[in-house]
Amino acid sequence: MRIGVLTGGGDCPGLNPAIRAVVRRAETYEYEVLGFKNGWAGMLGEGDAERLTQASVSGILPLGGTMLGTSRTNPLKKEEHVQQVQENFRRYGLDALVAIGGDDTLSVAARLHERGLKTVGCPKTMDNDVRNTEYCIGFSTAITRAESAIQRQRTTVGSHERIGIFRVFGRDAGYTALYTAYVTNIRCVIPEYKVDLDKLIHLLVEDKRSNPSNYSLVILSEGAEWVGYETIHVGEADAFGHQKKVNVGDVLA
Known part of the structure; x- marks a missing residue:
């Protein structure tokens, strides 16, 4: 064979x-x-x-x-x-x-x-979004690397007393953002659910105020949306019809 x-x-x-x-x-x-x-x-x-x-x-x-x-x-x-x-x-x-x-x-x-x-x-996908399977090659590494990068930024964000926004994989699925948020104990926004922007901002401000270091963090899937905002696509589509998305982190900031 x-x-x-x-x-x-x-x-x-x-x-x-x-x-x-x-x-x-x-x-x-x-x-x-x-x-x-x-x-x-x-x-x-x-x-x-x-x-x-x-x-x-x-x-x-x-x-x-x-x-x-x-x-x-x-x-x-x-x-x-x-x-x-x-x-x-x-x-x-x-x-x-x-x-x-x-x-x-x-x-x-x-x-x-x-x-x-x-x-x-x-x-194999760092988004972990292949149906009928529980685990995809690359997903665990995406989580551990995202977690490590975010943890290293805590002192910097805290030093400047800011709200830190992180964008991770997740064109149409929020597994990477959700699992990373779980292991870092911070908030996240995923494509599957449109959040209320005013409520999200309120939560982040309250998190910041209640933190002795005066900062807060949030993770966004690249395809995250909120009420009143839909993903903006730019450039030509690839061979499978996917266009690049405008950086949702910049939009939220």
């Missing part, structure tokens, strides 16, 4: 360990593994793949990023690209393909599965 593996979308800690796990597990069954370069781009044209073995993935466990490279290529935008992916399945003799990525990468894998290709999705 021959298995393909690719990584798509943004990079995050945990991708290389996931690739390594696929290879090591496959070799216990004497399966062959091919790694496709730069996400779905590696499945276009004549394909771009390399043989992966335990030797080639040795030492990548503690490394960030992805040894296979990544991209935001969306083959579903053109039927000819879908056909190229299907042809490369046959050309490389793949029995199955493991796609490691978030909503966008896995949505492509799901559509290809509907067309008869055997695909396996491995959820």
Whole structure:
């Protein structure tokens, strides 16, 4: 049996360990593994793949990023690209393909599965917003890094007696902001619920007054909104239709 593996979308800690796990597990069954370069781009044209073995993935466990490279290529935008992916399945003799990525990468894998290709999705997103899974690669690191950064800013915000505003991942889901707020014991605003701005400001001012160091903090998901404000999009959409969002932290400030 021959298995393909690719990584798509943004990079995050945990991708290389996931690739390594696929290879090591496959070799216990004497399966062959091919790694496709730069996400779905590696499945276009004549394909771009390399043989992966335990030797080639040795030492990548503690490394960030992805040894296979990544991209935001969306083959579903053109039927000819879908056909190229299907042809490369046959050309490389793949029995199955493991796609490691978030909503966008896995949505492509799901559509290809509907067309008869055997695909396996491995959820990777710092937003933790892939449905039907409890844990996504990259999420725990997003929380620990956000928590660490915010805790280091407490003395600075307190020294200037300000209200500190932090923006974290979360285009459409507030898991990262919510969990970070939980472990840092501060307030948060998430996309799932529009807060009353006057009430939020009142709470932050009261938090500041009741704090002996005279400061308060709040975390915003990048897609957070409040009554009377909707997310502002700018720039061209990417291959999956996503536009950049105006910095909601600047808007609140």
